[in-house]
Amino acid sequence: MTKISRAFSPGHISGYFCPKTCKNGDKGSIGGGIVITEGVTSTVSYSDKTSVEIIRRGRSGEILTKIIGSPPIEYALSRMNVTARVQTECRLPLGSGFGLSAAALLATVSAADDCFECGYSREKIEAFAYEAEVYSSSGLGDVPACTGGGYICRKTPGLDGEIIRNYDAGEEIAAVSSGPIPTGEIIKNPQILKRAKGAFPSGCPESIEEFFRMSKQFAFKSGILTKDAEEIIRACESESVPASMTMLGNGVFAYGNSAKEILSSFGEVYTMKISESGYSLLQSK
Numbered sequence: 185m186t187k188i189s190r191a192f193s194p195g196h197i198s199g200y201f202c203p204k205t206c207k208n209g210d211k212g213s214i215g216g217g218i219v220i221t222e223g224v225t226s227t228v229s230y231s232d233k234t235s236v237e238i239i240r241r242g243r244s245g246e247i248l249t250k251i252i253g254s255p256p257i258e259y260a261l262s263r264m265n266v267t268a269r270v271q272t273e274c275r276l277p278l279g280s281g282f283g284l285s286a287a288a289l290l291a292t293v294s295a296a297d298d299c300f301e302c303g304y305s306r307e308k309i310e311a312f313a314y315e316a317e318v319y320s321s322s323g324l325g326d327v328p329a330c331t332g333g334g335y336i337c338r339k340t341p342g343l344d345g346e347i348i349r350n351y352d353a354g355e356e357i358a359a360v361s362s363g364p365i366p367t368g369e370i371i372k373n374p375q376i377l378k379r380a381k382g383a384f385p386s387g388c389p390e391s392i393e394e395f396f397r398m399s400k401q402f403a404f405k406s407g408i409l410t411k412d413a414e415e416i417i418r419a420c421e422s423e424s425v426p427a428s429m430t431m432l433g434n435g436v437f438a439y440g441n442s443a444k445e446i447l448s449s450f451g452e453v454y455t456m457k458i459s460e461s462g463y464s465l466l467q468s469k
């Protein structure tokens with residue numbers, strides 16, 4: 185019987201970031217963000233040819249989107265020297281700053297490792313995911329972020345970078361999306377990157393409220409802030425709700441029990457918590 189393996193990875197919302205080259209010469213980034221309880225579940229089984237199906241489900245489990253093919257995942261599997269049938273499932277919208285490309289990669293590589301009994305270490309699994317993410321320009325810092333939980337401060341780039349993880353914030357995160365932003369177009373644009381560098385805050389936040397203040401300042405100063413996001417952030421500001429833009433997506437994430445109500449005037453609200461852990465294998469049959 186064909187073995188079927190499943191793994192889950194949380195997503196990650198970046199509040200601020202700055203591209204940086206890693207010690208080994210790889211591309212990467214430093215920054216601050218939140219690892220979230222929403223993410224991607226990947227199911228992997230053997231096939232003589234790789235195929236990837238991306239499924240996004242709504243509140244009652246109905247299929248909202250079905251996309252065939254995922255370049256980062258196809259690249260990662262080819263680097264692992266395996267061919268597989270892959271199905272990823274998520275609830276959050278794609279390309280909207282929730283780090284779903286990294287989550288899909290970590291979940292898929294880790295399920296494929298189990299399915300094909302490769303016996304790779306966590307470090308090796310993360311290295312496959314990281315290489316595919318950076319090669320595909322679908323992200324820079326989300327893979328290191330999703331190897332653990334918390335609201336985080338990534339002080340140095342890459343998988344062996346220094347990451348400070350804080351778990352002491354218990355209230356809900358609410359998010360709303362007005363559409364995607366292609367990550368590759370931003371992280372390959374030298375002008376935007378120059379402004380992002382100039383806007384990058386120094387030090388790590390001491391509290392979740394400070395994290396949101398630093399993120400908001402970055403969003404405004406970097407010029408990455410969209411008109412849609414600015415309007416929503418202003419509405420949150422008027423109710424003293426910590427909020428900022430989801431990097432890199434045209435959306436807003438906000439913190440605390442009254443965040444959901446304010447965001448609901450602007451679209452469908454996704455609620456989640458700060459994740460306590462990173463990616464993990466779910467089960468194998």
Ligand SMILES: Nc1ncnc2c1ncn2[C@@H]1O[C@H](COP(=O)(O)OP(=O)(O)O)[C@@H](O)[C@H]1O
Nearest residue numbers: 238254272278279280281283284285288322367
């Ligand atoms: N849930 C998913 N399952 C498989 N591949 C995904 C998923 N989400 C994104 N990707 C892949 O990642 C790339 C887009 O990355 P990006 O715009 O950075 O998304 P995000 O902001 O969600 O990380 C696309 O090539 C897409 O195929």
Ligand SMILES: CC(C)(COP(=O)(O)O)[C@@H](O)C(=O)O
Nearest residue numbers: 201213281283323324325432
């Ligand atoms: C902000 C971003 C460069 C992209 O994030 P996403 O669009 O969620 O893939 C992230 O990877 C980071 O380095 O902080």
